[in-house]
Every structure is written in C-alpha cells, then in structure tokens.
Amino acid sequence: MTTKMPRGALPTPRSELAASEPYRPESGGEIFVPSGEFPTPNHELAAAQPYRAGGAAPESFIAWPIGIGFWGNDKVGNSSWAEEAFAKACAEPKVFIPDDVVLFTSRECGSSNFAAFMQMHGFQIERKSYLDGRFNSVEWTNAPALNGAIANVGPVKIGVASANLASGPHGRVTPGKSGWAIYGLPTGEPEDHCASLCGYGALVTLVELFERHGVDVTLPPDMPTGLCYAMFTWGSIGIVDWQSLMNITGEAWVRNPATITKDFNE
Numbered sequence: 001m002t003t004k005m006p007r008g009a010l011p012t013p014r015s016e017l018a019a020s021e022p023y024r025p026e027s028g029g030e031i032f033v034p035s036g037e038f039p040t041p042n043h044e045l046a047a048a049q050p051y052r053a054g055g056a057a058p059e060s061f062i063a064w065p066i067g068i069g070f071w072g073n074d075k076v077g078n079s080s081w082a083e084e085a086f087a088k089a090c091a092e093p094k095v096f097i098p099d100d101v102v103l104f105t106s107r108e109c110g111s112s113n114f115a116a117f118m119q120m121h122g123f124q125i126e127r128k129s130y131l132d133g134r135f136n137s138v139e140w141t142n143a144p145a146l147n148g149a150i151a152n153v154g155p156v157k158i159g160v161a162s163a164n165l166a167s168g169p170h171g172r173v174t175p176g177k178s179g180w181a182i183y184g185l186p187t188g189e190p191e192d193h194c195a196s197l198c199g200y201g202a203l204v205t206l207v208e209l210f211e212r213h214g215v216d217v218t219l220p221p222d223m224p225t226g227l228c229y230a231m232f233t234w235g236s237i238g239i240v241d242w243q244s245l246m247n248i249t250g251e252a253w254v255r256n257p258a259t260i261t262k263d264f265n266e
Helices: 014-019 042-047 079-090 099-109 114-120 143-152 203-212 242-248
Strands: 123-125 128-131 134-137 156-160 193-202 227-233 236-241 249-256 260-263
Touching: 079 099, 079 123, 079 156, 079 193, 079 227, 099 114, 099 123, 114 128, 143 156, 143 193, 143 249, 193 203, 203 227, 203 236, 227 242, 236 242, 242 249
Parallel strands: none
Antiparallel strands: 123 128, 128 260, 134 249, 156 193, 156 249, 193 227, 227 236
C-alpha cells in the first residue's frame, strides 16, 4: 500500500502509521511496547516495522487453540497477557500456559518493555521458554494484509475499545463461553483492551469453521453476511463483523513467528 502524504494539519490515521516504513538509524532499537490495554503512542507505531505478506491468504481460515482460558483476565486487568497465552495455545507447537504462570510472568515483567520481555524471557514452564518473535505492525484496515498475517503467521494482537463488547445492541460477548457473535459496534470509544484475531471468512463459512470445532454460534438477527473475524476475548472466541472491527480497533500486531521455543539448556 502507498500511504497518503503526511500533512501535519490533519493527523495521519493510525492505520497509515502502522503501514509506513520507518526511518531506522543503524544504532536504533525497537522501542515500541504493544499491549492493546492502552494505545501505543503514534511515534512508536510509526517506528515499528510493518508486516509484509509473504504469500496469498486463503479465502477463509481459522486457527483453533488446544485450550481456552481466562488466563487471569477474569480476576485482574491483564488482557494483553491473556492474549499472549491464547496465541501460544493457537500457534504451533500449541502449548497451554497455566493461569498461574501467566499471572507470575506478568508480575515479573512489571513496567518493563512488554515486547522485549516476551522476546527474551517469555513464558517459562517445564524447563522451556515460550518466546515471541519480532513484533510487526499490521495495517488492520487492509483486509488482505490482515488476513495474510492471521493465516500465514499467527493470531493478530489487537487493541480495541471494550465499552460495548458485553452490552452491544446487536449481540454481545459471553465471557467464558465461545460462540457469541456481535455487530453494530460504534466508533468513538477509547482503546482500553487487548483481544486476538485467529480466523476470518464470510459469515456462513466462519460459522461452519466454528462448528467443526464443536462450537455452535448464536447469531443476532440481521448480522452482516460478508467478511467477519474470529476474535478471542475474556476466555471465549466469537465472531465480529468487519465494520465493527474497524470501528473499535486502534492498532494491530503480529509476532513473527508467533512462538519460539527455547530449552533452558541452550
């Protein structure tokens, strides 16, 4: 994509910052801290290396985890850490991180750089570290780019406005129970929550993909039938329509690769 000319008088959209190639001095390092629980500053979003698709994405896709949990997000506000555990359960080699390990790891990280911590320390269980690869920003308003990141790399970490997820006019998230569907989410709410995208496709196709994993989807009346996404949040996976996703999302990131496994002896 060719981004528009930065104009100063009007803010450059965050999706264009995510898609732009950064100026990176030889001595420069990664400074961004993607979490989704609060907006990544524009200068850090602009400094991130954007994801470039390495191949075409299939028309529809879903990666289903080996297990789903709250990973502590039913007790504390740690949605970014719950999303990290979800991604590890979704992407090969598919490992389920226990809740206590997620909570302990989040405390260990504290106020340190989130991305750097997950790339160097990660989740540690049974003498193995499960690390993140490099974080690349994803231009979430570009469906082919977003779909390619989900299908070819792994779950996409998104920062969203959570205000209407549990109380929307057209469906709602059911914490702890997969199979919800929601549409009609408005714009204008602040980004305050981290979620994950693990699949996409036309609505009827995505519903069929859920059914293959033993999950029946409850659709609200008149839900848009076009492109929709499988989204993890609050211990569950459900379906959100494209326009709602655009209305609530403020940033998107992919770990490339999603999981790196390292033995303590290495």
